[in-house]
Amino acid sequence: MAKLTKKQKAAADMIDREKFYALDEAVEIIKSNAKSKFDETVEIAMNLGVDPRHADQMVRGVIQLPNGTGKSVRVAVFARGDKAEEAKKAGADLVGAEDLMEKIQGGEMNFDRCIATPDMMAVVGRLGKVLGPRGLMPNPKLGTVTPNVGEAVKAAKGGQVEFRAEKSGIVHAGLGKSSFTKEALSENIRAFVDAVAKSKPSGAKGTFIKKIAVSSTMGPGVKLEISDVI
Structure with a gap:
């Protein structure tokens, strides 16, 4: 395990690991601990009561954050x-057809979102084996297969976030920067949690959202009181 820096240890000491924090208090702690020279990303991790290996327990969706990313x-x-x-x-950065496919097959993967017209x-x-993993x-369900490519590009660049549960049932996402108010x-965190909550699959039994933690890129995680977010 990597040794904590003095700043990281001081930040970790500010947090009660056993406590579940109200959202506003958690955000204050995250912002006060984000002291890197760069603008740290504020990240969320949600532990869900699902097993994504089963088709009826897959969690996937998209949310337009009210304040962008x-x-x-x-x-x-x-x-x-x-x-x-x-x-x-x-404002698309890469546009093409077979020529774009060949670039991607050749290793050009310098993009964060991929959109396509149905045809x-x-x-x-x-490119399934390259893009899928x-x-x-x-995906038409996420609005990335659409004839309205202009709108889709603007949405992607304007703060739209896709989410998908990993094999362990955890959803990760970046929801803003430490410089945000x-x-x-x-607002962004509440909107994201609400979107995930509404995506509860039919096969999910028992408690759906088990744990929520937020952190900045270099800061320690802060556990949220779930009832204060939903």
């Missing part, structure tokens, strides 16, 4: 003709 998102779009031009005007899925499908495969961070 503070992150610059690079978007790749599979489209042709007018739709390709629409994507470029909306391009035959091309995109050939990275959570980048376009306490109010903006709290």
Whole structure:
């Protein structure tokens, strides 16, 4: 286990590991502990009562955060003709068809979101083994397979966050920057938790949201009082 720096140890000492904090108090602690030279990302981890290996317990969705993420998102779009031009005007970073597929097959993966028009899925499908494991495969349920590519690009760049439960049933996401106001961070966290809560799958039994913790990139985790967030 890596040895904590003096700053990290001091930050950890401020937190009662056994306590579940109200959201506003937790956000204050996170902001006060984010003392790195860069603007730290505020992250959330939610332990869910699901086993994603079962199809009826998969948790996946998308949420437009009210205050954005503070992150610059690079978007790749599979489209042709007018739709390709629409994507470029909306701010897409990479736009193409077979040529884009070949670039990705060659190792060009410098993007965070992948969008496609429905007619391009035959091309995109050939990249399943590359995009799938990275959570980048376009999906109509998430709005990333759509004829409205311009709107999808703007949404991706404007604070839209995708989420998916990992094998262990944990959902991770970055929900803003430590430079955000306490109010903006709290709003984003509440919106995200609400979106995950509403995505409860039919196969989930018992308690769905078991634990929620928030932290900054370099800071310790702070456990949230779930009843104060939902």
